[in-house]
Amino acid sequence: MPELKKIKLILEDGTVFEGTSFGCHKSVAGEVVFNTAMTGYPESLTDPSYKGQILVTTYPLIGNYGVPVDDVDEYGLPNFFESDRIHLSGLIISDYSFEYSHWNAQKSLSQWLQEQGVPGIFGIDTRALTKKLRETGTMLGKIEVEGQPVDFYNPDKENQVAKASTPKKEVYGNGKHKVVLVDCGCKYNIIRCLLKRDTTVIRVPWDYDFTQEDYDGVMISNGPGDPQYCQPTVANIRKAFDQGKPIFGICMGNQLIGIASGAKTYKLKYGHRAHNHPVRKVNDTKCFITSQNHSFAIDNATLSSDWEPLFVNINDDTNEGIQHKTKPIFSAQFHPEAFSGPTDTEFLFDDFVKMIEEHKAKN
Numbered sequence: 001m002p003e004l005k006k007i008k009l010i011l012e013d014g015t016v017f018e019g020t021s022f023g024c025h026k027s028v029a030g031e032v033v034f035n036t037a038m039t040g041y042p043e044s045l046t047d048p049s050y051k052g053q054i055l056v057t058t059y060p061l062i063g064n065y066g067v068p069v070d071d072v073d074e075y076g077l078p079n080f081f082e083s084d085r086i087h088l089s090g091l092i093i094s095d096y097s098f099e100y101s102h103w104n105a106q107k108s109l110s111q112w113l114q115e116q117g118v119p120g121i122f123g124i125d126t127r128a129l130t131k132k133l134r135e136t137g138t139m140l141g142k143i144e145v146e147g148q149p150v151d152f153y154n155p156d157k158e159n160q161v162a163k164a165s166t167p168k169k170e171v172y173g174n175g176k177h178k179v180v181l182v183d184c185g186c187k188y189n190i191i192r193c194l195l196k197r198d199t200t201v202i203r204v205p206w207d208y209d210f211t212q213e214d215y216d217g218v219m220i221s222n223g224p225g226d227p228q229y230c231q232p233t234v235a236n237i238r239k240a241f242d243q244g245k246p247i248f249g250i251c252m253g254n255q256l257i258g259i260a261s262g263a264k265t266y267k268l269k270y271g272h273r274a275h276n277h278p279v280r281k282v283n284d285t286k287c288f289i290t291s292q293n294h295s296f297a298i299d300n301a302t303l304s305s306d307w308e309p310l311f312v313n314i315n316d317d318t319n320e321g322i323q324h325k326t327k328p329i330f331s332a333q334f335h336p337e338a339f340s341g342p343t344d345t346e347f348l349f350d351d352f353v354k355m356i357e358e359h360k361a362k363n
């Protein structure tokens with residue numbers, strides 16, 4: 001049993017929670033958001049969309065299955081993580097499991113957080129905290145070590161995508177269809193899902209002019225922070241609209257395609273972070289259970305007449321995707337690549353590749 005040190009969680013409204021430190025023992029500030037998923041902490045911690053945020057897990061027991069091995073697949077991508085490092089700023093949990101057990105575990109969550117310099121706090125009433133965030137809305141907060149004060153930090157005041165995106169172009173696989181992946185802080189399972197479907201993935205930085213590339217389709221990835229910072233990406237997406245090839249956007253990708261189409265985005269009160277968000281296909285009775293992690297959303301009322309909502313969230317009627325009425329362009333606000341979460345909507349990758357095949361056959 002490691003030496004246990006006290007640490008505090010301080011919210012911008014002055015609320016203070018006292019807990020125990022189980023990660024890197026240092027102070028950190030960010031935006032406090034909650035996720036209600038029951039599994040998937042290794043994937044969440046490495047999801048670049050959490051950059052600038054401190055995550056609260058409502059599932060009380062965390063750490064019980066440790067941290068997976070960091071081996072890589074044939075393309076050099078880690079098998080069990082969504083990026084090459086922990087992106088979130090801190091982790092807030094109720095009960096830390098000092099014992100871990102899993103066939104694939106390599107180390108404890110505590111050890112991993114310490115290695116990566118990320119603070120963790122346990123012993124927090126995460127239900128009370130989540131109720132507060134639901135009532136007040138997302139709040140800024142800090143995990144603070146006694147005698148090490150930090151200022152509050154608002155991730156919406158900076159371009160987080162520029163910090164999470166890849167610095168250079170990289171090509172994966174050797175499949176039939178060339179897909180440009182605009183990396184706004186992409187989760188690796190988007191690359192895996194594309195590679196499984198006979199594609200070559202050309203991963204490029206968020207502000208790279210991919211319209212000069214030789215490509216068959218474009219994927220705009222997920223990513224952290226306010227989509228309004230991605231104006232260079234928006235300008236390139238507009239150029240791609242004119243090129244007419246299939247485009248698929250996920251999460252931040254949905255928001256950026258929306259902005260490029262002329263629509264507006266706004267910030268939700270406390271976002272959607274879970275494995276069980278019910279989403280309905282518009283003009284259809286089909287519903288899907290989806291994995292989600294976002295704060296911003298497209299305002300359906302601002303969609304221009306060439307575009308229409310594709311999916312809607314059944315809990316709060318917010319936008320969950322859009323499509324162009326005539327061009328092969330569509331996007332989802334949820335995560336069809338899951339990891340973690342239900343894989344029910346992975347068929348959207350099949351739809352995308354089918355669009356590419358049809359477009360190639362016609363042109």
Ligand SMILES: NC(=O)CC[C@H](N)C(=O)O
Binds near residue numbers: 049251296297
């Ligand atoms: N996962 C994502 O791509 C999130 C998109 C955006 N950063 C949001 O919070 O809404």
